[in-house]
Amino acid sequence: MKEKNTFTQSESMDYYKLLGEKYPNARNALSEAMLLSASLKLPKPTEHFLSDIHGEYNAFTHVLRNASGVIRRYIGELFPHKSAQEQQELATILYYPEKKLAHLKETLSKEEYQNRLALALSDAIIVAKRVATKYDHRIIYDVLPEDTRPVLDSLLLEEKEFRHKGRYVSELLDQILESNQGEKYIQDIANLTSRFAIENLHVIGDIYDRGDEAEKVMDFLMDHPGVDIQWGNHDIAWVGAASGSHALIANVLRIATRYNELDTLEDGYGINLMPLVQFSMDIYKVSSAFLPKVPDSSQDRNELLAKMHKALAILQFKAEGQIIQRNPSFQLDHMLLMDKIDWDDKTATIEYNGMTYPLLDDYFPTVDPLNPFAYTPKEKEVMDRLTKSFLSSQRLQKHIRFLVDRGAMYKISNGNLLFHGCIPMTEHGEFRTTDFTGEVLSGKKLLDSLSETVRSAFYEKRPKLREWSQDLLFYLWCGKDSPLFGKDLITTFNRYFIENKETHIENKDPYYRHREKEDIALKILEEFGIQDPRGMIVNGHTPVKKIKGESPIKANGKVVVIDGGFAPAYRKSTGTAGYTLISNSYGLLLATHTPLPGEEPLIQENLDITSSLEFILEYDHRRLAEDTDKGKEVKKYIEDLKFLASLYEDGRLTEK
Structure with a gap:
């Protein structure tokens, strides 16, 4: 609502005439003001x-x-x-x-x-x-x-x-x-x-993945009148998938097969997996690295899931490679590994450490060594059919629209700062500047910009801008400067194909070390304009290992x-x-x-x-209610009601 001192005289009277349609005389306006004033003395809502x-x-x-x-x-x-x-x-x-x-x-x-x-x-x-x-x-x-x-x-x-x-x-x-x-x-x-x-x-992020009833969670949230969402990295992957990003479609499907949780996709959203199933059975054989982490009671199903899992991993690596190659500003070349395979020696060279490692699995029937990130015609057909299924699922589109509309990268609520992952920081505790969006940004400005990016990826109709926004969603899933990922690199390929555990390491953003310090927490709160001495940061994303003595309370x-x-x-x-x-x-x-x-x-x-x-x-x-963000809005509304009553009383507006 505009404050009265920001209105021109004409705008101000138009506003009060409109308000007068709801409160047609002074007594109506004052009665509502009295009730609202009394409601501010109720306890703060939970x-x-x-x-x-x-x-x-x-x-x-x-x-x-x-x-x-x-x-x-x-x-x-x-x-x-x-x-x-x-x-x-x-x-x-x-x-x-x-x-x-x-x-x-x-x-x-x-x-x-x-x-x-x-x-x-x-x-x-x-x-x-x-x-x-x-x-x-x-x-x-x-x-x-x-x-x-x-x-x-x-x-x-x-x-x-x-x-x-x-x-x-x-x-x-x-x-x-x-x-x-x-x-x-x-x-x-x-x-x-x-x-x-x-x-x-x-909801501080990550509604989706691992469990098999995310669609029911979304139905529940849509029925609750007081919900807001701070996006998590898994939510962003689903926004990208519902927007048509090949890389993120393959990613959410890969995670579902890895955990043997396809119910949300098949039963919840009606995604047609038969083209993928047939393709996987025709092309791939069972590899132990791709057996589901949560095995099924049926061995035949476990073997099918393993074939689907590997097919999706290769599709994902190809789609990711295409994004990385057309976006050099993302600086994600360390993820381009299929072009670093020596097909004769069956080894792969990791760019960021220069080391060469033997492959645990050298069966890549759809990879062209001369053009490793290109789809085969059959892969292109499978991805196109999966994309069509994601885009045409009415329930999925409704849920993701709600997720986008009710969500943001962060929220300030009654003096508390809520966000899922991290605020990218340097080793010295400064806000890290980044330019992966095309602008040099850090701290609050970075998160504000990314909130608009997510909405653009879902709603944008112009093909080039839509593709660019979807590529940024992919970066939010796995990029070093992503506030949702919060690590220096993602090692999905290494975990599947390289035995050496050192190549599996993903180092956390310095934020996770700095958030233990009170002065850094206060610095972050100040960056977001929070002066309330009772204010705190509410985080998700990283499981608290209470069993090892870790406390959820920090700084x-x-x-x-x-x-x-x-x-x-x-x-x-x-x-x-x-x-x-x-x-x-x-x-x-x-x-x-x-x-x-x-x-x-x-x-x-x-x-x-x-x-x-x-x-x-x-x-x-x-x-009390008057101490909350909503209470401040109500106080402004009470002032408007009292001023409306004065307009009736001095004849500037006619009572009905």
Whole structure:
């Protein structure tokens, strides 16, 4: 919204005339100003920060349903007389109302079930009221389901303890049950509770890859009204794939075959893999280096995945070579290795160290030694058909459009700086300048420019500019100066074909060493204009190895890293199943999660993710809505409403 002092007189009156259509007289405008002023004295809404979801839909949604353990704590506070088992059963009903109630219906007598249903309905309303107390009731009212809104609104507002209201509330509950609507109302109340336990959800990157239900995660995020996303390197790969980049299409497919996770591609997005399957079976043989890291129970499938995996790796290296050769400014020549193969000796020379190594696998049936980065006609046909499938998947395109529209390279939220990877830095702790975008940029200006690049890659229609933007997405996946990659080089080819482990090393950007220092963290916050002494950097991308004693809290509390291992592939090194950072009116809490049990014990035995909660920052006084970024916007709007009322009162605008 423009500030009033930036309006010309004509613009100002046009703005207030437009505002007057919503508030047609002074009393309307002042009433809204009063309500908004009062809402600013409510507690600061709760924000949750999650990172590196990697397609783990069940674990991700459970953490949101239980609000990282907060719902369970509320139940303990509200029902101290209940046993731990009773409290946990109520929690399970609120997390999974449909499944838990169905289980109780199967295992209890009809009379027992009705009694349990009545108790659950009454208890669920109490929990919902506890969650709703932090909000202007108008916000709650607007999201109530239309068909149950009048009854739910009464249940949330009325108290049995109020004189004259006890029988009213009891009768309302009785009528819900007698009308066989108890299950429906409990589901609506449970949804309301989980929705308002978390007002704002910040996803610090890497929704995609490794897990097999990323498309369900995206559906969930699109239904949540308070979501923003800070892109991760895996997200950018999917933006590039959905935009039609051959290199990134091959890359996301290669990762899926490597982890035996093709469900998102085939079932979730309807990507037609049959041309790739047939090509791989016709051309390639099984190589042990390409067997899936997560084996299938079928040996035939493992062998097929290995053939597909290798075919995709070669397609990726060829597509990458074409990008690197047409973009010398990327300085990625160290990735051009297929032209460094000695086909007689079966060796490859690594450019950055000048050493020559024997190849573990010398079967390259589609590589022309004279033109190693050119597709064969059959490879070109396969890539074209895969590209068409990615571009024509409506669900994929819808999800990536949401990812692009709601995302950015970073976000500043209530004094905190959120970004997935790093701010490229020198060994001496300065912001590293880079020109891979065509401009000399560093720090905040670099990230601002890259946010526009990502949007251009997805939306640009002009072929040359679209290709250039897509090439930059490829650089963001693996380039030295990419804030999302954060390493000096990528060694994918070496890991497949060269045994020597020294050639597999990828050194982290100096940022990851410097972020341990408070003065560097403060320098970064200052670069992004953050002066709030309570502000901190929230990072993902690099799994915190808690099992080895690493702490997610760094730089004397100015940096918190919340990649804790949602993906099972990381848990052996992290020792956790993910972190959530929670910002409420009292401070910042870090929740550490244990792995999610299977559905049967989750529902039948009322098991839960054990989430340990600890304050990492306690405010010296409780923060209110007026202390937030949104609160500042509301204050400006209140001023506009009061000025509108004055225009009515002195006759400059006519009341209706």
